Amino acid sequence: MGEGDPPRDGKGILHPEGMQAARDLAAGVVHEVNNILGVVIGNAHLAKKNLANPAALEKYMSEVRDAAEEGRELMRHLGILAGGDPRRSRVLSLHDLVANAVSNLRKPVEMDLSVEEPAVELDLWLAQDALGSLAEFMASTSTVSSLRVVTRVVGGAVVLAFEDDGASLTEKELSKLFAPFSKADRRPKTGVGLTKLADLASRFGGRVAAGRRAPNGLRVVLTLPVASAGASGNGPGVPLSKKRV
Amino acid sequence: MRQYLCLVVEDSKTMRAMLAESLARIPGMEVVEAENGLAGIRALATQQFDLVVTDVNMPVMDGLKLVRHVRGDPRHEKTPIVIITTESAPNDRDRAMALGANAYIEKPIQAPRVIRAVKRLLEV
Structure with missing residues (x-):
């Protein structure tokens, strides 16, 4: 870029607002994942102490499963956010x-x-x-x-x-x-x-x-x-093996 | 090469596309789409399917009638059926299962759940 050239967007360079958004996202993920891990670790400890008590064991393991499901849901949302492709x-x-x-x-x-x-x-x-x-x-x-x-x-x-x-x-x-x-x-x-x-x-x-x-x-x-073409469920990305009755 | 043929019966084009795209991730899977139960029955009259995936609430003919039809037809009585339900309509799900559906998937449609349920039924 020459001395008189206007600043241009560069690949890999984030604007301040982009950096802030990335920080917010990272902070949110850290917070949510830490909460989930806290539940998993806490209940895993409790389950280990109650191996002889099936009712308590089931309760603690249910908590672990629910936390894991919450984590999976969070990952699913993040995956969709990362995967949307024009x-x-x-x-x-x-x-x-x-x-x-x-x-x-x-x-x-x-x-x-x-x-x-x-x-x-x-x-x-x-x-x-x-x-x-x-x-x-x-x-x-x-x-x-x-x-x-x-x-x-x-x-x-x-x-x-x-x-x-x-x-x-x-x-x-x-x-x-x-x-x-x-x-x-x-x-x-x-x-x-x-x-x-x-x-x-x-x-x-x-x-x-x-x-x-x-x-x-x-x-x-x-x-x-508004898109110029008519709506269709079968657009690019759907394999051509599809047939419609 | 085609190994499995699946009939997807769903009135929403969008949901149909999501189901078809999810199923297409299973190697060897080919999908035939129908927009209601009646169109599904027409497809079943001409082809043998390895699996039927159907919504419950549809115009013209709903998924419950389709399940009843499939289970009443000796050619398809053993064909696995997956129904698409909503969390807010547990009665539809229970009725479909009582009529002979083998599994259910709750909306919103998530590709991994669809693939997991179908692979389990097809023993892939």
């Missing part, structure tokens, strides 16, 4: 993704979907996981009684809003909502679930924002470019 994108039905994301919820969901069937080009696994994480985050908030999902096509973009009626977040909490392992009062832990949503938006030409819903609640709005 080269593996395919054209998908946004409404189909949304329907799947809310299908597992135990709370009522009002669907206010656009008449159009917007197609979006995304990584299938990252998209489904990110939207599912958002729905689960809202539904598992104890103060939330119902969710509302809205889609609207505006020009060449589709706006997807997830809304709930739970505890409202402060400005500070909202500003950090998509950071890894962020915390908000009267809301469940986010882990990296909402970070995946931000990652999805940034990788596929969209944006995501969080705000308050009046009179109370959370609104998360994801805006994505």
Whole structure:
């Protein structure tokens, strides 16, 4: 680079905000994994002391198994965050993704979907996981009684809003909502679930924002470019041996 | 070379793609897709499958009726069936298992879980 050249992005160089995000992610992983290991080690010690007591042994080993399952879930989320790849994108039905994301919820969901069937080009696994994480985050908030999902096509973009009626977040909490392992009062832990949503938006030409819903609640709005081709479940990355009945 | 033929019955294109992509990681696996129980029955009428993976809630014909049909057909009565359920609908899961399904996978779909369940049934 010459003396008068403007600074350029270099491979392997992280901007300060990128470094901070990496630090936040690393700190969150350290915290979560330490908690899990603490449970595993503690219960393993207790189990060893109670080898002659089957009931106690079962209780302690169940704790170990649950902690290990939690660890595996954390690794799964991190794996998806690491693996989302724009080269593996395919054209998908946004409404189909949304329907799947809310299908597992135990709370009522009002669907206010656009008449159009917007197609979006995304990584299938990252998209489904990110939207599912958002729905689960809202539904598992104890103060939330119902969710509302809205889609609207505006020009060449589709706006997807997830809304709930739970505890409202402060400005500070909202500003950090998509950071890894962020915390908000009267809301469940986010882990990296909402970070995946931000990652999805940034990788596929969209944006995501969080705000308050009046009179109370959370609104998360994801805006994505509408794909030009029609939606299909079978895009690049699906082996050609597939047939459709 | 094809070693196993699996019928995936699921109305959601997205879920179908996730299931098909997961199953395709098993060497020798070929997948035929159907978008509801009726389309599944049509496929079963023309081919012998090593495995059926089906959702429960689908338009036209649901997965429970499909399971009943498969178990009532001598050609397919021993074909392993995996149902896709949600944690919030344990009754569907229990009914499908009572009708003769062999295993269930809960949504959200995770490739390792699908592969593990199918490999166990196919004894791969």
